[in-house]
Amino acid sequence: MLSKLTKVQAAEAPKQYGMVIDLRRCIGCHACSMACKLENNQPTGLVDGELETPNRRINWSIVLGREDGEQEKGKYPLLSKRFLPRTCMHCIDPPCTKVCPVDATYRRPEDGIVVVNYDRCIGCRYCMSACPYGARYFNWKKPDLGRPENPQVPVRPVGVVEKCTFCKHRIERGLEPACVETCLGRARIFGELSDPNSKVSKLIRERGAFRLLEDYDTKPSWYYLPW
């Protein structure tokens, strides 16, 4: 049963969504992270009125390199600093889906989005170990939203894993993911990798792009255009 599903998942989906990040445009501003948090009912993350420890916080979308001490090179006064946004890579050959004992997480055949079925998830977190990008998060406790929920997105219960959904609830309505909509530098471009004439496909061809951890052969659908 499991092997049959794996074969289907590894096959080419009819449509493959992907994200292109133009690193020349990214200013590391975290608008994407906050947009995702707000749109997708991520918990506020307080324990007894204090922020919980960083490794327990749920932030599907993060930006590396922006904060003090990160990604800084050189000696005064010749310095450089780089920013790198990172979310779930929605891999075409995802390592996370292979280890789920209950098929709670899978790659959607129709568009390549890797999703979690919160009702099936038993919270074993094998998928979190399997993901080399650290893109999955666990609800260690009942999530405290701290504000009214967005009714378009389910609120997850304690004990399940969650991650980026490419805002499938917005894509279904013809909108872009929330992070893409508000990117200050217009560094995030979302589209169909499977369409050679789409903006994402053209950018990858024209500018050249790299993916993270290419040699793990996860085949991420996230491409970065170099600085």
Next chain:
Amino acid sequence: DYWVPTCCNICGGQCGVLINVVNGRVVNIVPNPDNPNNISNISSDFERKRKSEGSRICMKSKAGIMQLYDPDRVKQCLKRTNPEKGRDVDPKWVEIPYEQAVKEIAAKLKEQKEKYGPESLAWFSEDHSFTHIQEDFCLVHGTPNYMQHGSLCDSARRSGFTLLLGHERPLSDLANTKYMMLFGWNPLGASKWMYLPSILIDGLLNGAKLVTVTPCFDATAAKAHEWLPIRMGTDTALVAAMSNVIVGENLHDRDFVRKWTIGFDKYSEYVKDKTPEWAEPITGIPSETIRRIAREFAISKPAVADIWSGAYMNHNHAAQVVRAVGVLNAITGNIDKPGTLMIPDRRGGVRRSLNVPRPKAEFIDKRGTKYPFATNQGVFIEARDAMLTGQPYQVRSVIIVFDNFVMTCPNTQKSIEALKKMEMVVVVDTMMSETALMADYVIPGTTYFERYDLNTHWVTFPCVGLRQPVIPPIFGQKPEYQFVIDLAQEMGYGEHFNFSYEQYLSDELKRGIGITLEELKALPGAVWIGGKTRYEKYNEKIVVPSNATVDPQTGLIIDSGGSVIGVMIDGDAVRGFNTATRKIAIYDQRLVDKGFDGLPVYMEPWEKPSAEYPFYLTTWRDMHHTHTRTQNNPWLMAIYGENSLWINTETASKLDIEDGDLVWVESRVSKDKIKAHVTERIRPDTVGMYRGFGHWGFGKIARGKGCNDGQFLSGVSDPISGQGLSKGVTVKVYKA
């Protein structure tokens, strides 16, 4: 389930947002597609980009939902029962009904008006929200002492540019320039309007060179081609040396200078010996770099040099620093053209003219006298000091609305002492701020989700955006402007305050742009746009009335009423600039008349390192936080939760300080502890911290995180503009 277009106010940028309300509660915030503030400051770029790219809002705006639903918000009117006031003193609040608060405050004000005169009331507020009605109250009450926060913000820029080219808020067309030289400005970090990062990136990708002049390697420096780590307070020396090269090598725009400026000859004479070699030991920037940048700036067409707080908030002649940078644009002809420093065409709501006598007493903040070129927003520091000294007369009551005076007015200790001296302190705020903790009465305020404002936007073409309540105030509290109206009525000023605030705003809109509030609400995005960006407006021809006169010496065109309406340039009657000479005042007689330099000369900064205090202390703002307002927001604090003291690696090793060590920072007026962050990203003679931390009020998340920068400053104001200086004080640093 509905969406309301309105304007954000988690910072002063006022970008457009759309708020999703479901079952009476805010659930989502997305960019408003119709608001130019989010897209571009040039009208043609706005029209093009709104279709090709859409709109955007920042991390704070998204996290704004947590400002609305902050559990630590002030919900009820509070009255102090502990007569003792101080930083760690429990006010022992009791909740009182709103009506009682209004009655008691009015009663006290009436008593003090009788006993001491109405001028014994001082009123402080922020500088854009519901300021007109607060001004009206003060006018009717009879006190001249209404201060808005501009002197903690951009008074020097306003005054400097008003003096130089007759407009208080020129804006850079970064998208279309070929060379951007930014003095003390971090548009990619302290991004006040969402078009800023967008137009800067557009400019870069269009091939513009970006040079940033600032002591710290900030987010803008990370994208810059060159970072010039300038010694604090020496920007005027850099400008003088650049001008030395530009004028000396004949790279200036001779035609523009001849037609449109006054005082170029004096300026040329002044910069003649201000060589890059002269400037190098002053600024710390190599002479060859200065020479090269000067040539690049002059030759690149178009180019723009702009300046914000970082470069002038550390200099006791702050307005001159602004003029200096403005002059760079003037001598190269980069004024009001594509890709240059643009002069906006702003229109907005117009405040009513109240037919009441002007207050008789003098200003406690000495705007117009001691500070001859201060804006009408006044001088916070001088007002605060007057509260302490009782000169020229003793202020007895103070009302502070939407301002955290204690932490943001330089010299925290003095601000606390000043408030202690008051017989009555009334604070209107959403949070129990450090200022509210010193109050006798705290009135719960509104977040931007819960009130009206009009926003005359930060673009180069006429644009007005509406802020409107998306839900009623969640605690049933009255909006700030309603408190003003109710207080006015209780004071017996009802004849002047007999309206709803919606009517008041509608009248302002009709006066200013000819539409009503309801009509504004109905426009796309609740944004009114009244024209396109126009260029070289100074060169627009004017019709000279037959009874006007032309002064043969100055070329000024004066109408029959005595007003200057234009100037003759090369035989044409044109508009010119909104200055006394209708030209750009590189040399300004008005400054000379008041005892200042007519040219934007180099002056040594107000404080220089000494043996005892060897480092400049700088502060900055960044994307995550708005001054002292957002440190109780868990989403923002999770990303940046505590400020640290940036110390250069070399300096730190000399002081035996390692990254993460607790250190003392000590100025002449205060000392406090903070964690050290050892980094290459700052000058060796400078230390710095992110502003806004070190709270003891607000709430659990904010309290005790980081260090309050306001305490280290002694409280100095620029004598020209009244600008409060919040950077550049000197300190010593040692391990704790």
